[in-house]
Amino acid sequence: xxxxxxxxxxxxxxxxxxxxxxxxxxxxxxxxxxxxxxxxxxxxxxxxxxxxxxxxxxxxxxxxxxxxxxxxxxxxxxxxxxxxxxxxxxxxxxxxxxxxxxxxxxxxxxxxxxxxxxxxxxxxxxxxxxxxxxxxxxxxxxxxxxxxxxxxxxxxxxxxxxxxxxxxxxxxxxxxxxxxxxxxxxxxxxxxxxxxxxxxxxxxxxxxxxxxxxxxxxxxxxxxxxxxxxxxxxxxxxxxxxxxxxxxxxxxxxxxxxxxxxxxxxxxxxxxxxxxxxxxxxxxxxxxxxxxxxxxxxxxxxxxxxxxxxxxxxxxxxxxxxxxxxxxxxxxxxxxxxx
Amino acid sequence: xxxxxxxxxxxxxxxxxxxxxxxxxxxxxxxxxxxxxxxxxxxxxxxxxxxxxxxxxxxxxxxxxxxxxxxxxxxxxxxxxxxxxxxxxxxxxxxxxxxxxxxxxxxxxxxxxxxxxxxxxxxxxxxxxxxxxxxxxxxxxxxxxxxxxxxxxxxxxxxxxxxxxxxxxxxxxxxxxxxxxxxxxxxxxxxxxxxxxxxxxxxxxxxxxxxxxxxxxxxxxxxxxxxxxxxxxxxxxxxxxxxxxxxxxxxxxxxxxxxxxxxxxxxxxxxxxxxxxxxxxxxxxxxxxxxxxxxxxxxxxxxxxxxxxxxxxxxxxxxxxxxxxxxxxxxxxxxxxxxxxxxxxxxxxxxxxxxxxxxxxxxxxxxxxxxxxxxxxxxxxxxxxxxxxxxxxxxxxxxxxxxxxxxxxxxxxxxxxxxxxxxxxxxxxxxxxxxxxxxxxxxxxxxxxxxxxxxxxxxxxxxxxxxxxxxxxxxxxxxxxxxxxxxxxxxxxxxxxxxxxxxxxxxxxxxxxxxxxxxxxxxxxxxxxxxxxxxxxxxxxxxx
Numbered sequence: 031x032x033x034x035x036x037x038x039x040x041x042x043x044x045x046x047x048x049x050x051x052x053x054x055x056x057x058x059x060x061x062x063x064x065x066x067x068x069x070x071x072x073x074x075x076x077x078x079x080x081x082x083x084x085x086x087x088x089x090x091x092x093x094x095x096x097x098x099x100x101x102x103x104x105x106x107x108x109x110x111x112x113x114x115x116x117x118x119x120x121x122x123x124x125x126x127x128x129x130x131x132x133x134x135x136x137x138x139x140x141x142x143x144x145x146x147x148x149x150x151x152x153x154x155x156x157x158x159x160x161x162x163x164x165x166x167x168x169x170x171x172x173x174x175x176x177x178x179x180x181x182x183x184x185x186x187x188x189x190x191x192x193x194x195x196x197x198x199x200x201x202x203x204x205x206x207x208x209x210x211x212x213x214x215x216x217x218x219x220x221x222x223x224x225x226x227x228x229x230x231x232x233x234x235x236x237x238x239x240x241x242x243x244x245x246x247x248x249x250x251x252x253x254x255x256x257x258x259x260x261x262x263x264x265x266x267x268x269x270x271x272x273x274x275x276x277x278x279x280x281x282x283x284x285x286x287x288x289x290x291x292x293x294x295x296x297x298x299x300x301x302x303x304x305x306x307x308x309x310x311x312x313x314x315x316x317x318x319x320x321x322x323x324x325x326x327x328x329x330x331x332x333x334x335x336x337x338x339x340x341x342x343x344x345x346x347x348x349x350x351x352x353x354x355x356x357x358x359x360x361x362x363x364x365x366x367x368x369x
Numbered sequence: 370x371x372x373x374x375x376x377x378x379x380x381x382x383x384x385x386x387x388x389x390x391x392x393x394x395x396x397x398x399x400x401x402x403x404x405x406x407x408x409x410x411x412x413x414x415x416x417x418x419x420x421x422x423x424x425x426x427x428x429x430x431x432x433x434x435x436x437x438x439x440x441x442x443x444x445x446x447x448x449x450x451x452x453x454x455x456x457x458x459x460x461x462x463x464x465x466x467x468x469x470x471x472x473x474x475x476x477x478x479x480x481x482x483x484x485x486x487x488x489x490x491x492x493x494x495x496x497x498x499x500x501x502x503x504x505x506x507x508x509x510x511x512x513x514x515x516x517x518x519x520x521x522x523x524x525x526x527x528x529x530x531x532x533x534x535x536x537x538x539x540x541x542x543x544x545x546x547x548x549x550x551x552x553x554x555x556x557x558x559x560x561x562x563x564x565x566x567x568x569x570x571x572x573x574x575x576x577x578x579x580x581x582x583x584x585x586x587x588x589x590x591x592x593x594x595x596x597x598x599x600x601x602x603x604x605x606x607x608x609x610x611x612x613x614x615x616x617x618x619x620x621x622x623x624x625x626x627x628x629x630x631x632x633x634x635x636x637x638x639x640x641x642x643x644x645x646x647x648x649x650x651x652x653x654x655x656x657x658x659x660x661x662x663x664x665x666x667x668x669x670x671x672x673x674x675x676x677x678x679x680x681x682x683x684x685x686x687x688x689x690x691x692x693x694x695x696x697x698x699x700x701x702x703x704x705x706x707x708x709x710x711x712x713x714x715x716x717x718x719x720x721x722x723x724x725x726x727x728x729x730x731x732x733x734x735x736x737x738x739x740x741x742x743x744x745x746x747x748x749x750x751x752x753x754x755x756x757x758x759x760x761x762x763x764x765x766x767x768x769x770x771x772x773x774x775x776x777x778x779x780x781x782x783x784x785x786x787x788x789x790x791x792x793x794x795x796x797x798x799x800x801x802x803x804x805x806x807x808x809x810x811x812x813x814x815x816x817x818x819x820x821x822x823x824x825x826x827x828x829x830x831x832x833x834x835x836x837x838x839x840x841x842x843x844x845x846x847x848x849x850x851x852x853x854x855x856x857x858x859x860x861x862x863x864x865x866x867x868x869x870x871x872x873x874x875x876x877x878x879x880x881x882x883x884x885x886x887x888x889x890x891x892x893x894x895x896x897x898x899x900x901x902x903x904x905x906x907x908x909x910x911x912x913x
Contacts, residue, residue, distance in 0.1 A: 059864060065875040066867070085864040088875060092600040093860040096750050097781075100757035104764055104777045106864075120603065191587040193597055229506040229587035230476070237482040242497035262883060266482065357602045364414040369589055 057083040058300040061098060062111040063091035064287055068320045069111065076307050082300050091117040098126040103294045108301035111153075113287040114195045116202070118150040119353020127290035130302055138309040138327045142348045143286055152286030153308050154323035157251045157344065158200055159282050161236060161270040166245040172273045175204065175283070178246070179219025187220065188235040188244040191228040192363040196250055200283050201362060202355035206347055207280055210362055217366035228369055233257060240269035250285075255322025255335050274342035281343040285352070287323065382721040382730045385714060389737035392751025392792050396743065397616070399609035407598065407607035415589060423577060423590040423615065426511060430576035431569045433516025437665050438523025438568060439561075443553065444662055446531035449647040450655035456662045457528070458904030463669030464521040464846075465896030467853040469581030470873070470889045472514045473882050474673040476585070477680075479505040506586040515576050517669035523568030525842070526804075529907060530564035531557060536646070563629055567800055570626040574742040574796065577619055580856065591615040592744045612747055619742035623735070674893055680886035696888065700852055700868040701895060703783075707790040708798075708848040712840055714791055715798035719806050734799070741796035745789075745856035752789045752861065756780045781863055789857040794850050798843040805839025838906055845903040849896045869895070 062069055066088050073084040087094075091112040098105055098121070110127065112118050121127050122145065129148040136144070143152035160172055171182075178187060190197065204213045225244035232249035236257060239247040247270065257267035274282050289308070291301045307313055309327050318325040319333045331337075411419075444450075445457045463471075479485055479502075486502055489495065504510065534557055542552045558565075580592040591611055599608030650658060718734045740748050756779045767775045779785055809832060817827045855870045862871070869888045876885035 065878070067875070087862065087864050087866075088871075089859045090746075090856075090878075092596070093746060093749070093856070097753060097860055100750075100753045101777060101780055102757060102761055104757070104760055104774075104780070106777065106781065120600065123603070193584065193587075193593055193601075195601075198601060227587065230480075230585070234480070234482075241482040241487075243481050256881070260881075260883075357604075360597065360601045361410060361414075364410065369587065 056081060056297075056300065057085060058108045058297050058304055059085045059106045060087070060109045060111060060304075061094045061107045061292075062086060062088045063094055063113055063117065064088070064111050064321075069317075071320075072308070072313055072317055073304075075313075076304055079307075080303065082303070084304075092120070095121045095124060095126060098292060099124050105292060105294050106296060107292040108295040108297045109289055109304060110292055111287070111289040114199060115150075115152070115286055115288065115349040116195045116199050116353050116356045118145070118286075118288055118290060119350060119356070121290060122147075122149045122353070126293050128293045128295070128298075130291050130305070132302055132306060134306045135309060140326065140328070142346055143326050144288075145290070145350055146348065150288050150290035151305060151309075152288040152326050152349065153314075154287045154318045154321065155284055155326050155344070156286070156323050157274075157282050157284045157342065158196060158248060159251065159339075159342070160273040160275050161239060161247045161249055161254065162273055163239050163245050163269060164271050169271075169273055172246075172275065174276045174279060175200075176208075176216060177275075178223065178248075179216045181219075181223075183223040183246065185223065185225050186245040187223045187248070188225050188238045188246065189220075189228060189248045190231055190235060192360070192368040194231075195356075196232070196285065197368075198356050198359045198363070199285055199352045200248075201359040202352040203283050203345060203347060205355045205358055205362065206351045210358060213359075214362045214366050217363055217368055221366060221368050233263070236270055237263070237266045240266045251324075251336065251339060252322040254339070255333075258335055259322065272339040274340060276345070277343050280347070281345040284344040284349075286326070286349060287321075379721075379725065379730060382717060382725075383733065386718065386730060386733035386737060388788070389714070389740075389792050389795060390733040391755050392748050392789070393616070393736050393739050393743065395751040395754050396609055396612050396747055399606055402606050403610055404604045404606035407602055407604040408610055411594070411598065411607065411611070415594065418589045419591050419594045419611070420614075422508060422583075422588055423592075424618070425508060426515070426579070426583070426588070426590060427573040427576040427618075429509070429512035430515040430519060431573040433512060434520040434523045434572040435565060435569050437516060437520035438525075439527050439558075439565060441520075441662050441665060442524045442527035442531055443557070444658050446528050447648055448655075448658055449649045450658045452659045452663075453647075456659065456666070457908075458901060459666045459670075460524055460662060461521050461900050461904050462666060462897065463518045464849055465893050465900050466518050466670055466673060467581075467855075467870070467889070467892060468515055468518050468575075468579055469585065469855075469877075470677070470892070471518055471669070471673045472511070472582040472585055473877060473885070473889075474676040475505050475510075475514060477882055478672075478676055479503075508586075508588055511579075511582050511586050511588055514582055515572075515579060517665065519572035519575055520665060520669070522571045523565060525903075525907065526564040526568040527561055530561035534560055564804075566626050566629050567804065570622055571741070571797065571800065573622060574619060577615060577742045578744050580744050580746070595744065595747060608747075612743060616739055616743060619739060622742075623738070674890070677886045677890045677893070680883040681890050684884065684887045693891075696867055696869050696872055697891060697895060699866060700870065700892070703786070703858075703868065704848045704851040706783075707787055707794070707851040708844045710787055711791050711794050711798045711847045712802065712843045714795060715802040715843060716840070718795075718799060719802040722803075723806055734795075737792055738796040738799055740792035741794065743793075745793060745854060746860065748793050749789050749857040749860045752785055752792065752857075753780060756785050756788075781861070783863065786858065786861045786863075789861055790847075790851050790854065793854065793857060794847045797846045797850060801839045801843035801846065802836070805836045809835050841906040842903060845899040845906070848899045852892055852896050 066086065070086070073086065076082065077084050094110065095117065098107055098110060110121055112121065127149040131148055135151050139151055143155060144150065160178070162169070162172060192198065201213055201217060204216060232253040235247035235249050236254060238244055251272070254267055254270070254272070257263040276282060289305060291298060291305070295301050308317060311327065311330055314325040314327045314330045322333065322335060324332050324336060441460050445453060445460065477483055481497070489500070538556060538560070539552060542556045547555060578592065583590045584593050591614070595608045595611045598604050598611060721730050722734070760777050760780050763778060764775045767773050813831055814827055817831050822830065853870060855874050858868055859871055859874065869892045872888040873885045873892065876888070
């Protein structure tokens with residue numbers, strides 16, 4: 031009896047000292063891999079409209095997933111927000127998410143941009159098209175991703191390292207459509223056409239193309255958008271144009287940023303409410319535009335800046351497949367020598 | 370003789386030592402569930418690259434830090450020249466510059482699209498391919514970046530070592546007919562060797578653990594490989610195998626360093642002897658020497674800091690927002706807390722190994738000190754797993770006994786964060802404190818005791834004054850390291866708790882280097898304070 035009460039005192043003391051997970055009646059806890067600046071204003075609006083307090087930790091997606099997994103059923107997290115479907119898929123396979131059934135979500139978000147089991151939902155969409163330098167490349171010369179392995183592009187292509195998940199997902203998409211052997215062949219051809227060993231991020235590829243290092247860069251649309259919107263980089267970004275590949279075939283490679291409700295969410299109802307809030311028209315507009323991404327909800331207009339890049343047909347492959355094939359994609363790239 | 374007392378010592382050390390060794394053990398532990406298929410794939414494709422690049426990076430950085438640190442320390446400690454007094458602390462400033470930030474700034478300046486090459490092209494009318502320009506984002510670029518910010522470890526220790534060499538040493542080598550150059554190579558350098566090697570070992574461990582720079586430069590090393598294998602291929606076993614292999618390299622390094630330091634006992638005379646006066650130089654030589662000493666400061670601090678400042682300029686009003694003040698306060702208090710904790714642990718372990726040469730105590734301490742060479746994320750996850758396990762079991766017990774849920778008591782709190790810092794930076798504080806303790810020969814304790822001083826009095830009147838310098842050094846080094854630390858902070862911090870490093874990362878990760886400049890600059894500025902204090906400590910302990 032005495033030991034029990036001693037333990038109780040110790041537990042109470044240590045929780046007073048160290049625990050920050052105080053339970054309020056109405057709050058929602060978020061682990062976010064999307065940076066604070068691109069999400070906080072939306073969350074503040076949500077709090078104002080609903081009176082639900084939002085607590086936030088941002089971090090790298092894989093580490094947040096590990097944190098969720100190790101915290102297990104004690105985790106305070108209600109919602110995991112992440113970029114790239116590859117990460118959401120990892121979260122799903124590690125069992126840190128739960129399935130959510132919500133008419134509001136399923137009717138708003140196109141089928142290929144959400145998990146078939148309802149564990150994750152895409153909230154914004156980004157594409158990974160070809161960006162070319164007019165004057166060095168005629169748009170007629172461009173056609174498909176597959177064509178980029180053609181020897182006519184020798185020494186003319188800039189793309190970042192295969193460490194990056196955007197490239198991993200892109201290759202995973204190719205494996206889904208064409209099989210691993212064809213994908214490896216393609217990667218070999220692409221690597222042979224690199225203008226330089228991969229280095230830097232997507233913006234670096236765009237500015238390398240603009241400065242004459244290469245004629246073609248492969249980068250995500252929002253990086254180009256971000257550059258076009260910034261005073262210092264606009265002039266650089268204006269020197270490249272977007273080409274939408276595979277428009278007669280599978281369509282351009284797309285990916286999402288999205289979210290899923292944590293498996294042991296203590297405030298599940300609030301988390302679902304927040305998710306549904308995020309697909310409302312007004313939220314979609316802001317959330318997508320903040321990072322120059324495409325809204326996922328039909329009828330919500332993309333920003334002018336994105337519309338200037340042109341309409342395109344997106345790949346209809348369910349993105350879940352990209353997550354499933356991520357490990358395979360890395361092996362293919364390792365074997366084909368894409369550093 | 371006093372088994373009970375001995376046990377208290379042993380347990381009071383063993384428990385924290387094991388706690389600190391736990392994350393490293395967790396990492397090693399997964400080696401026993403190896404992922405053979407992944408390992409085979411790695412061996413066939415990229416493992417050789419990882420090994421070669423990591424070794425080149427560590428040895429290159431070690432050599433770079435050794436050359437810059439030793440030469441500047443020698444000049445500053447031996448010669449009188451213009452600006453010496455200022456330069457001797459300016460040379461410490463690159464310590465305040467996180468490696469990933471210096472990498473960002475130099476890339477911004479020297480990259481193909483950057484101002485330097487742009488200017489060259491405009492001026493000479495060149496286009497891409499017309500000319501050769503060193504590629505900053507390469508292995509040699511990474512070695513240069515890391516050498517520039519890590520040489521102060523060598524400089525700091527070398528400077529004290531050179532100053533402590535008495536003038537009688539110089540006179541002795543003169544009588545042997547050595548010219549100053551021979552004196553340096555044959556007497557001063559060998560005598561300073563243990564200090565130099567300690568500095569080099571710290572720099573090399575940092576290089577092994579570096580993730581930010583190599584990842585940005587696209588170099589395949591162990592650290593980038595660990596992430597790729599763990600998260601990309603979903604193989605925790607494969608990643609742990611890589612981490613264990615990396616750690617075994619470091620273990621060899623540490624054993625070598627320890628072995629070389631064993632001899633330090635013979636080197637120290639125990640009491641301070643007359644310090645040789647600084648040698649005067651003709652004016653032209655003075656300028657040359659000043660220039661040599663200015664160069665690392667310029668490249669490792671002034672140039673990147675100015676670049677940051679020019680990027681940050683348009684954003685400076687943000688500096689005065691409450692939010693930014695909070696970031697600074699969070700960073701500062703966290704770093705201070707971690708520094709105090711880390712030094713207390715180092716003192717505990719240092720005294721324990723001094724008083725009890727007990728392998729049972731030494732082993733976990735050595736294991737925990739390996740944390741310095743393991744990437745912060747791996748340590749963080751090593752902290753997370755056992756703490757979560759503990760939380761889970763406390764929660765289950767509490768539920769069974771009292772029908773209450775305790776939830777997460779330790780995970781996601783400052784405790785977890787401080788534990789991770791302690792593991793990650795124990796090597797730094799331990800090295801300083803042990804070096805200080807080694808100077809206090811047991812005969813001094815005996816002498817004091819024979820003069821009638823009690824144990825506490827010996828501590829207060831002999832140890833505290835003699836250790837002051839090393840302890841302050843350790844405090845400042847850990848403080849600066851924690852301030853710059855990113856991966857563990859990012860993943861272990863509590864809700865709504867941001868620091869400067871976190872803010873910098875968020876902006877830089879989105880490739881918005883210019884916006885990241887302001888918080889980055891703030892890290893540098895906050896770090897300067899302890900670096901200056903550190904310099905004064907070094908001066909004071911020199912007794913001049």
